[in-house]
Amino acid sequence: MCVWCSCRYEGDWQAALYEGHGSETFAKGSTYHGQYSAGLRHGWGVCRFFNGDYYEGEWSKGLRDGNGMQQARMGGLEM
Numbered sequence: 323m324c325v326w327c328s329c330r331y332e333g334d335w336q337a338a339l340y341e342g343h344g345s346e347t348f349a350k351g352s353t354y355h356g357q358y359s360a361g362l363r364h365g366w367g368v369c370r371f372f373n374g375d376y377y378e379g380e381w382s383k384g385l386r387d388g389n390g391m392q393q394a395r396m397g398g399l400e401m
Contacts, residue, residue: 329349339360339361341360344356352371352372354367354369363385364382364383366381373395375394376393379391379392
């Protein structure tokens, strides 16, 4: 359990930081599965947000960066 982010992390660690492959599950139900470097999302990963939004793609230093696909809900409207 991460004290600073109210999440559960399972995966690889190095020097007390997330490193390699892992998964986070947050209190509201959002999840991230993918790669980490120096404690941050870095590399390829999939983030599913509690509101139904979704992002799959590249991350750099904790931010979405590079190639990826984002899907966002349309204000609760069904398509």
